[in-house]
Amino acid sequence: MYKSVIRDGKFLVLVVDGIFDTPLMELPTEELADKVAFELQSAWEDGIERGSNQKQSDLLGTGGDTEITSNLQKLQAMSAEERDAYHQRVDRRNERIEKVAEARRWRNVLSWKEHN
Template identity: 35%
Template sequence: MYFSVIRNNRFFVIVADGVVETELIELPTEELSDQVAYLLQLAWNEGELWGKETQRKEMDPLGYSKVISEAILRMKSLTHDEINAESEFNEKRIDEYNRQVMVQVLSWKSTENQ
């Protein structure tokens, strides 16, 4: 965090991280030190936001996080009967997938034995 202070009639811009404070620069007027501290803090905040957005885009380039959050909200709003219906539907899909895999394995084994 950047801020301006007056020490011994001198105007400083200070950078602090919560543990340590360091004098960054001495300026000739209070207004100038206030303005420099404000602009440095503004630049820091913009850089932090840019970094977060860049990281989010790198981690989720196709934007699936919105789709996932909408699906979670929809699941939270389901009634007990709707949950049971979805569960049965998913079980049928899993059974169909397993059947298809078994057919593929059996056809692979039969061609291997020939």
């Protein structure tokens, strides 16, 4: 994980693995250190998710293709109004999921500020 901390008046981004915490870089402002740690953590989590999705796809083989085909057929069978309503529901759900993930990521990145 990546953490943003203030130590000895320096704004640091740390790499933390549960045992060690190693300073990665010092930045000129607290806001910049927070943002850099957040972006690094976001990139890390995106990589983990993509790797997991790729592994699942490899294990399922063509099983995912049939699910996609089935979902496309359901969408094609819907009327334009039903499709619009469906897309709005999916968009709202995805926005909520992203907001929760972003809040969790910020909380994790800033979590050591209260302790150090």
